Amino acid sequence: MSETANDIWEPHAPTVADGLRPLSAEGLALKASGVATVRAVADGVVEVSAESPGDVRIEWRVPCVDATAFWTPEPRGTGWLPAAWSAPRRTGLAAGAPIAALIGTGDVALGAFAAERPDVLVGAGVVEETGEFRFWAQAEGRLTVRIDTSGRHFARCLADLAAWWGSGRTADIPEAARRPAYSTWYSMHQDITPERVETQAALGKQLGLDVIIVDDGWMTADRTRGYAHCGDWEPVSLPDTAAHVRRVHELGVRYLLWYALPFIGKGSAAYRKIGHHALADIAHLGAIVADPRYPEVRDFLTERLARAVEEWGMDGLKVDFVDSFVRAEPPAAGPEADCAGVDEGVERLLAAIRGRITAADPEAMVEHRQPYVSPGLWPYVTMVRATDCPLGPQENRQRTVDLRLAAGPVPVHSDMLMWHPAEPPEQIACHLINVLFSVPQISVDLAAQSTAQRETIAFWLGVFRAHLDTLQLGELRPARPDLGYPMVTALGAGTVVVARYAALPVDASGTGWRTLMVANADADPDVRLTGGSGTAAVTVQDARGRIVRQGEVELDRAQGIPVPRGGLLTLRRP
The missing domain is CATH 2.60.220 (Chondroitinase Ac; Chain A, domain 3)
Structure with missing residues (x-):
């Protein structure tokens, strides 16, 4: 493509091949390059397609009248009006989602849109010279966007756009993916032992937590953070793993295990095996990012992750850092690569992992996290979590709501709730209310909670469970x-x-x-x-x-x- 996500797009810069041509669309100033068509879908909703041997671009403007906010599903992406010269954002299979909305007084959508394909360069902002708000989307070869200027509540417009994405896609969601969960991350960090996990699982089940997610630390005895020990994925801190998992299951609790999927630590045996296939070297983390364009890499990672379900009896995987696959410009692929791009390799890897674990357990779960929220990932995921915002109730609220608006059928989970041991019950309740329209995850030492704190957790988790159909x-x-x-x-x-x-x-x-x-x-x-x-x-x-x-x-x-x-x-x- 002719721009990068770091470029500043000037209002008067030349368009793609200087070739944008006006298109006929009632009530919409619309232009496109290449061979383009416009199709009316409903009142105020049109679908625009453009095709060209090179880059294609679709651009449209709406009057920026009574506008209050610009919405995207990315962290800190809502609540301001960017300028038209602001840097565009590039979305992809593992980075963001091609959807946005300009919102006006009364929470109506002055303009909302989504692109059909995940890999799009998108821009939006106020045109200083005219007071209009300009949207544009650009991709290689062929591009279809759906534009909604119907003036309905913005959430309804976004829900319809997400449903358009979902047409023809499947998303198998186990019932347990919508149940409140306990996470070990904030409460234990890397200090994982079977006894600690089983204690929290038992206490959590009494309060209404049906799932436990064991995070970083289970695969290493090192407690200094970093990712130099990733890649081998041996249960160093969870000896006799299958028996440990059975004990958790006997409590009536489902079990997910964390993996930093892209990272191969330089201290691992995996590094000696596949470390030569690296997308990037992350020196300060002591790891590389493995290159999924190579079958050898995908096969190795799939085998490592599938063991959790196939051999140890886990109920699923927390798959972390998928966005790290696409953060750097990839090196040229060698002859052993079988994928044209990194996105294709990522999709093949996620599909292989999902296929293996659901063959072993059709109800197996997979958690993803902001910012890899593309609808292209829906077939490979059963829940998506707000990105980290420890002790940030307002951030957790905004991120979970933003995710809900674009997640379609995929359950949205909160970032893990944590609090100071002296937190009053009223504020613990507020933490839970702030994520009321998502699936709550809790990460505190439940054994250290007072009677009042436990009563608060149990009461509000009961509300989540009893009214799941309405809330979620x-x-x-x-x-x-x-x-x-x-x-x-x-x-x-x-x-x-x-x-x-x-x-x-x-x-x-x-x-x-x-x-x-x-x-x-x-x-x-x-x-x-x-x-x-x-x-x-x-x-x-x-x-x-x-x-x-x-x-x-x-x-x-x-x-x-x-x-x-x-x-x-x-x-x-x-």
């Missing part, structure tokens, strides 16, 4: 992305769940709900209801699930109902 599978309606989503709503069959992160009124109108739940993560306890009618039974619980109020309310009288910080308001009507 219902229609998601986040509000005000420009403010980091101070309120988020999920609409289910007869149930509406609202999470309130600021002192905002809650809309109780509509005839579709029988149960309306409001989770209060704000210090202001006065939850004000608007727009409702009729009578509803009311229950208020504190952060630990203890009932502090019961009775009835008249919904047609705008009123405040006291709900403690970290507490839950439940309204039920006939």
Whole structure:
């Protein structure tokens, strides 16, 4: 392609081959290079395709009127309006997703789009000379984009674009992939032993954690971090591994094991075997990035990872750092390579791993993480996690909501929740409420939690489990992305769940709900209801699930109902 992701795209720079030509599209200033067509899909939705022997480019503009935020699914990608000369972003199979939206007052999409293929160079921003907002997408050979200017709620537009991606793709999601999980990373880091893992699995199961994910440290006795010991993937810290896994299974807990897939440590036997096939040398980590364009590399890594399920009885894999395969410009491939590019090698590797572990266990799980969130990965993944934001509730909220908007059928997991041992129950509840619309992962020493802390965890995990259909599978309606989503709503069959992160009124109108739940993560306890009618039974619980109020309310009288910080308001009507 003619630009790189680090280039600055000037507003007056020449277009691809100086050959952009206007296309006819009602209400849309649209141009494209090569042979291009426009097809109306629905009111305000068009599909544009362009084809050329070289690079093709599609560009369009919308009036930047009443605009409040620009949305992408990448970390820290939402809440500002970039300039048209801002550097474009390159997406690929293992890096980002080709989707974005310009959002206006009332949370409507002024313009949203997605590209059909994952490997696209995309740009967007305000044109200073005209006050318009310009989008463009560029790829080699052929490109199709779907553009939505229907003015609907931006979440609905993005959900439709994700459904367009999903047409013809499969995503096999085991039920356990939507269940709350315990992670060893923040609580243990590399200090892994069978006894510690089994203790936390047992305590977690009592609280509602059905899955345990054992992270870094199981494959080495070294505790100094770094990745010099990756590659061999021998269970150094988990002796008699299969028996250990059986003991965890006897608790009723599923078990996933962590792998830094691309890294081959320079202190490993694997380095001596495949280290000559390197995409990059990461000297400060003591490792290389293996080159998946070579069958020898893919076969070796597939064998190493499949052992966890095939030999030790694990229930799946946490596959980390997939994005590291594409962070550097690859060297020229040698004659033994059988892939045209790194993306193709990555896809073949992930497909081989997924095929092996599901042959051994059809319910086997695979976790991926931001920023490798491309829909091209959906066949190889069963959950995707927000990238690391330890003790960052607002970041966790924004990242999980952003992921939900573009993840289609793939469950979204929170980054692992951790807190100081003295954290009050109310704030622990707020940590959980901030990720209410994802699958929570917890990473604290459960044995060290007080009675009040354990009650809080158990209560809110019970809410996650009891209302999974609404929270994870219902229609998601986040509000005000420009403010980091101070309120988020999920609409289910007869149930509406609202999470309130600021002192905002809650809309109780509509005839579709029988149960309306409001989770209060704000210090202001006065939850004000608007727009409702009729009578509803009311229950208020504190952060630990203890009932502090019961009775009835008249919904047609705008009123405040006291709900403690970290507490839950439940309204039920006939």
